[in-house]
Amino acid sequence: MAEVESFDHDVLVIGAGGAGLRAAIEAAAAGCRVGLVCKSLLGKAHTVMAEGGAAAALANVDERDNWRVHFADTMRGGQYLNNWRMAELHAKEAPARVRELEAWGALFDRTADGRILQRNFGGHRYPRLAHVGDRTGLEMIRTLQDRTVHRELIDVHMECTVLELLLDDGRIAGALGYDRERGRFRLWRSKAVVLATGGIGKAYKITSNSWEYTGDGHALAYQAGADLVDMEFVQFHPTGMIWPPSVRGILVTEGVRGEGGVLLNRDGRRFMFDDIPENYRTQTADTPDEGWRYTQGDKAARRPPELLTRDHVARAIVREVREGRGSPHGGVFLDIAWIREKLPNAAERIRRKLPSMYHQFKQLADIDITATPMEVGPTTHYMMGGVRVDGDTQMSTVPGLFAAGEVAAGLHGANRLGGNSLSDLLVFGRRAGEYAARFATEHGAPAVDAAAVDAAVRAALEPFERTGDGAGASYQVQYELQELMQDLVGIVRREEEMARALEQIRRLQERARRVAVTGHREYNPGWHTALDLRNLLTVSEAITRAALERRESRGGHFRDDYPTKDPAYGTFNVVVRRGAGGEMQIERRPIAPMPAELKQVLDEMG
């Protein structure tokens, strides 16, 4: 094997966000030698952007809260397509994981009696999100990162990208990748692999996601033969920035609405009150005043319609704009300045509870959110779909291959509740680490196929040898993919448009195979982008095929040609898998029957 540096680990974790770090810490605690590979510098994974908080039924603010309510909220938000076992484990274990994070140094905002404070968020019946200001993601990743660097058993491979997973007779054997700095290849031999690579936002033009989110883990798992599931469920967060053009997509946290922010159309009307979905009507406020009291902690009040689930709010915004009632730049207004009518020191309170929103708008859009409404619109934000895993162990359908965090599917079903992701990372990061360690301990070292490694190395270097399409083609292909996904497989989907998208994806896949790169191998982003294209195109195809298969509207997936929820479609998830001949296959997988105790919990909660 020419020019490949080899490393040996018991467990290899790919991705160093909240889930990856938590998995690495757990595997090391079990005594395994852990390799942690990340594309960006340590501590700069997309987790750093999370603003709202970590949802856990600690019941510090409302004693009526417990795991059963949280479980029911998650299932309702997921439109009952969730992996109920994961929803159950998440609700039960999240409180312990949040307390553990505090024991490791994370400092959350406090209640009056000194415990962890929790805030309201869309879809959660009681205030549940442990948070610190509006930068909980930063707090989480820093705490986990600082613990990781002091763990001798964890070796960090920073700024490395994984190209292929390696298999030994159907079982995981490790991974091959390269370091971005020098462009040299690395082989990580490993008995178990945990994918924690996040989402797919960079397949879309307008997204809140960072550079890294090219669906690497999704594509790697697919190539290795693992099942993907729920790929049609992409979450479009309702409130991203929309002006000026360069900041389009940057997130405006739901926490603004949790603190009393309201959505207004061009006529100054709170349009969310006009269309409250049936299954949330009894939980939603009847009047603006009741909604306000809810955000200020009145336990007798119900949530304002601005705090309904993200899929619903996003579609309501799109409707306002399409029907001509949008804001000047094609969105709606999110107004938190109005709370000065209710509170004496409103401006200071806004700056204290939402400092990074204040800073972001001031610096990038010249807007003072304590005085002026913000213009917002939907942005591609989160991927509910991903690797199909066992609820308890987080193992995929490939032995030894585990997945946790956004790259794994099941917890959130058809739509994710805000706050559930940060606690997802802790709960399932830990489980994936624990079971990956167990798998590594129970299995011998796998054999690495030298021929497969050589083939992967040659394929990665091929763009340098090609001519014809010329320089810049890798960026161009990515740009065109982003445009087509945004237009044809976005918030509102139609059969004919998605069929066209498939055809265009196929043509881009051909062009991607001809992309040429010039220059050297040292930190060459043109080359890196050329290599990322395969993953972006694979996940785009999977999203489109799954979206075509689901002929109904549910959660984050909305079909203009099938605009209602169809109960028949509520009985299965859509699985995507690589066939023997390399073609993408679709299968409808029936949902496993829910145990009686859990059904009873759902019935009680209404």
Add this chain to the structure above:
Amino acid sequence: MATELGIAPRTTDAYTAAQAAQDAQAQQATRTFRVWRGGREGGQLVDYTTQVTEGMVVLDAIHEIQAEQANDLAVRWNCKAGKCGSCSAEVNGVPRLMCMTRLSDLPGDAPVTVEPMRAFPPVRDLVTDVSWNFRVKREVAEFAPRPPDAPDGTWRMAQSDVDRVQEFRKCIECYLCQDVCHVLRDHRLHDEFIGPRFLVHVAALELHPLDTADRVPALRREHGVGYCNITKCCTGVCPEGIQITDNAIIPLKERVVDAFFDPVGKLVQIFSRRKEK
């Protein structure tokens, strides 16, 4: 950039039309960017001229140049929203995050100079080797909490106790403060001084309501807090507005002085040790 795929715009869709109208209306102009290109052996500034629109930040221009003129232009970036600290560079000689530097804030009549952080070894173009920072972090003693306050294993802390240290925990590890500090940048004392970022890290731990470890001896010796001579250049470049010198470094210096250089304190120490015997 026009697409080859002939995606027909949906003219009846007000949502998409609004986005397209935005793009058309945004003011167009061109500007010149003087970008450092090179590697470990050296390099030079190269001029690029590109289209700029309203509200653009320096990172947007770098991306345009990368896509259209210099596909191998190496630049580190991730979130493009001032939260990850990846896109640190020196813009017109000032350490800045490229994603938070609006072109409208820079003098319009001259080229914009974009250089890598000079306090760190170059890798390529705008990317530098910041690995020293990651090695140094391991030298700071880990968080060590006191026993829990409550039977359920949790702690009780007042909001005011927590607020005291939040300023330090906002740090996004952009290393702009490390870049500008003359102790590192000019005197290259990387072996003796951990730099402003890690003094903030020490402060975050020392002032943490639950932490019990004592990092004061290390501050005096391995961490080199005495090297800081309070020129406050670090405070001037922090994108999070952390008052590094006044709120982190000076209080740490005071703790060192109290522990090691206070004659009355020393006497008290000696006598209380005698008492213990």
